Amino acid sequence: MEKSIDHLYSxxxxxxxxxxxxxxxxxxxxxxxxxxxxxxxNRAYSYSxxxxxRLALILRAKRLGFSLVDxxxxxxxxxxDPDHKEQIQLLLSKVESRMDDLKQxxxxxxxxxxxxxxxxSQCVEQLKRIDGQC
Numbered sequence: 001m002e003k004s005i006d007h008l009y010s011x012x013x014x015x016x017x018x019x020x021x022x023x024x025x026x027x028x029x030x031x032x033x034x035x036x037x038x039x040x041x042n043r044a045y046s047y048s049x050x051x052x053x054r055l056a057l058i059l060r061a062k063r064l065g066f067s068l069v070d071x072x073x074x075x076x077x078x079x080x081d082p083d084h085k086e087q088i089q090l091l092l093s094k095v096e097s098r099m100d101d102l103k104q105x106x107x108x109x110x111x112x113x114x115x116x117x118x119x120x121s122q123c124v125e126q127l128k129r130i131d132g133q134c
Contacts, residue, residue, distance in 0.1 A: 008037070009045040009052065018055060025055070031068050033058050033075060065102070070094055 015022045028034045029043075036043040036051060045051035054075065061071045074094070077087035 007046070008039075011036075011043045011045070014045045014052065014055065017052070018059060020059070028055070028058055028068075031072065033068065033072055065098055066094060 009017065011022045011025055015025055025034065029036070034045075034051060034054060036045045038044070045055075057075070058071055061074070062068075074087060074090055077090060078084070081087045
C-alpha cells in the first residue's frame with residue numbers, strides 16, 4: 001500500500017523500515033540531522049523529505065563514508081539554497097574528496113596485500129627448507 005504524504009511514522013516504524021535502531025534515529029536527532037514533529041510526548045516522522053527521505057539520505061551518506069558534519073552541511077543547504085546550485089557544488093566537492101580518499105586507501109591496500117603475499121611466500125619457503133632438513 002502506497003503511503004500518502006500526510007502519513008506519519010512512529011520512531012519504531014521508521015526504525016523497522018530502515019532496519020536500524022530507534023537509538024540510531026535519536027542519535028541523528030541529537031546531531032540535528034532529523035527534526036520530527038512532536039505529538040504529545042511521541043516523535044512523529046513524516047513521509048516527506050524532512051524525515052523519511054532525509055533518513056535514507058543520511059544512511060546512504062554514512063555508508064559512503066561521509067561524516068555527520070558533512071551530511072548536516074549538505075542538508076542545511078537544501079532549504080537555504082532555492083536553486084540547489086550551492087548544495088550540488090558542495091556535494092560534488094565532497095564526492096570528489098571522498099573518491100580521492102578511497103582511491104588512496106585502495107592503493108594502500110594493494111601495497112599491503114602484495115607485502116603480505118611476499119611474507120607468506122617467504123614463510124612457506126622457510127617451512128619447506130625446515131621440513132627438508134628433518
